[in-house]
Amino acid sequence: NKDNHDDGLAIQEAKPKLKIPPLYKVILLNDDFTPMDFVVEVLMVFFAMSEELATHVMLQIHTQGVGVCGTYTKDVAETKVVIVNEYSREHQHPLLCSMEAV
Ligand code: TYC
DSSP states (O other), X not given: OTTOTTSSSOOOOOOOOOOOOOEEEEEEEOOSSSOHHHHHHHHHHHHOOOHHHHHHHHHHHHHHSEEEEEEEEHXXXXXXXXXXXXXXXXXXXXXXXXXXXX
């Protein structure tokens, strides 16, 4: 109530909340054991990549040690990390998925 300045109370405007949510990169780590085909499958199934892009990203992780699968809001990134790690464990692969703030 900005028109009533004399009521002795703290006046707070009701502002629309239009904040852009912070983003997180979901990353895959290289290891010596997970088959390349499995990593490509993960990138296609869980990160909606074409086989060509998934192969490129997989080889980049293989040579650089880490690679970005995608950038998401916190809740989506956390869910991707859990699902990918569960999927890898179910298939007895040590593939590790993690996330970091952009
Ligand atoms: N380095 C693995 C191999 O040689 C392949 C691999 C790629 C594993 C990417 C994990 O995130 C990864 N079979």
